[in-house]
Amino acid sequence: MSPAGPGPQAEAVIDLDAYRANLSALAAVASDAALMAVVKADAYGHGLAPMVRAARDGGTDWIGVATPAEALAVRATGDTGPILCWLAAPDEDLAAAVAADVEVTASSVEQLEQIVAAGGRPRTQLKVDTGLARNGAFGADWSRLVESAAAHQGAGRLEITGVWSHFACADQPDHRANDEQEQVFVRAVDELQAAGIEPRWRHLANSPATLTRPSAHLDLVRVGVASYGIDPVATVDHGVPLTPVMTLRGRLAAVKRVPAGTGVSYGHTFTTDRATTLGLVPLGYAEGIPVTGSGQLSGGFAGDRIAQVGRVCMDQIMVDLGDRDARRGDVVTLFGPGQDGEPTANDWAAAAGTIGYEIVTRVGGRVVRTYRGAP
Ligand SMILES: Cc1ncc(COP(=O)(O)O)c(C=O)c1O
Structure with missing residues (x-):
């Protein structure tokens, strides 16, 4: 299955309903x-x-x-x-x-x-x-x-x-x-x-x-x-429902089949151990993708968790799509609510050695923001 669809090549989808629901839940806990x-x-x-x-x-x-x-x-x-x-x-x-x-x-x-x-x-x-x-x-x-x-x-x-x-x-x-x-x-x-x-x-x-x-x-x-929707005390059972508001995603700019032994991205910090399909996601550190997360990050593709591989570049990152059917234009979700295979911003923070605050605040560069939910 290939989740192809039109849209910006690098997009932060902001769920205003989730934002309002989080604010209501926080207002209720401090009523x-x-x-x-x-x-x-x-x-x-x-x-x-x-x-x-x-x-x-x-x-x-x-x-x-x-x-x-x-x-x-x-x-x-x-x-x-x-x-x-x-x-x-x-x-x-x-x-x-x-x-x-x-x-x-x-x-x-x-x-x-x-x-x-x-x-x-x-x-x-x-x-x-x-x-x-x-x-x-x-x-x-x-x-x-x-x-x-x-x-x-x-x-x-x-x-x-x-x-x-x-x-x-x-x-x-x-x-x-x-x-x-x-x-x-x-x-x-x-x-x-x-x-x-x-x-x-x-x-x-x-x-x-x-x-x-x-x-x-x-x-x-x-x-x-x-x-x-980023829980700052995720290990505490505080009972307040919080939904991540930002979903960061990109459309594959290139897809290629490579053999085992292929070095990927600058420095060849990752080498494929099998024949696989690589996808190029058009967001890099200019968009706020943390270089410290190189090779540790992940994303969601068609409901599955996929690995980001190799060094994060200025404009792009590579993902390992394995044997999945993938085409240019298909959507990779980098992080989001975590309900469709994708990691959350807090997962990214853990992988990159930072905090969820920094992951969302640094999203910028060429990312287009689109808003969902009642205006
Ligand atoms: C003075 C002040 N109050 C409140 C906040 C909100 O903090 P938090 O994002 O942890 O809710 C901040 C953010 O750092 C702050 O600087």
Whole structure:
């Protein structure tokens, strides 16, 4: 059987129904909290505008992005709902973001001044570093940030709407850092309240914490990877149904029969041990296929699992089709929901020594995105 069919030669099929269903399942597991759909980095490679629309249509309360530019890109889709961003450049003019009702996060007094400088009594959130050692005010800097925020709010120059932090080890539910971070967060919020600030939104949970730590749900959960159907705690039986949203596939650009002993791709890292049919799939590392997965990846073809062989090239990879009937134009599914022989993004991550987040986020280059499901 040859699953031939028309379509782009390299395609990421995005299932919007699956995305909405994942968001609903995540909202249900954190039903006392509001839900933020994290769509930074072009919605983890899924394409910003359709994911924002699907999330809002599904009733998502908040959209979360890293940079103010991403937040403005969300606004450019016509979105008018609550948005939070958390990664502004030191010298960035935040006036446009503030004017567009984007809530910007301050991790330091300097950033708070930058937000105030935008004018217009901006709604602002404060980030405390509870143990990730990434962004957020740490230790005595948190006290300084609280003091400054109280002064600015008292003078009517801004409104503090939220306080939040981010987990370091939530994908290891038993890691002691998780409890410690929650405790530091509680103390940080106490300090804020003691300074007279009562933020409406306290939030800490990413996808793994949403799935495994009800104590961290608080007022809002920020879900990224799980909403795209990539389970960040796949070994934990959390009972939340998640369906991979992206299916990456390519149409065979060439098919050839080769004898045993044929060296395949650069460096001949793979040699056929029998006569076989090789297929050329027109996606390579320019499309985000991980070179570290060379010879370890797999795909799905006509319901079967097939091996990717030899080194990943810039524009193409080779697959070993064995004695299957295959023709130019037939579709090879590189990863997807895993329901038709193909591996999942998490399977690819394991094979390439990376994480599922990176597998989907790096999909790009010449890949055409097509969307399925109700718009
Ligand atoms: C601040 C912040 N919150 C939430 C998320 C979403 O994390 P996840 O994809 O694990 O749900 C991210 C992504 O890394 C983030 O940077």
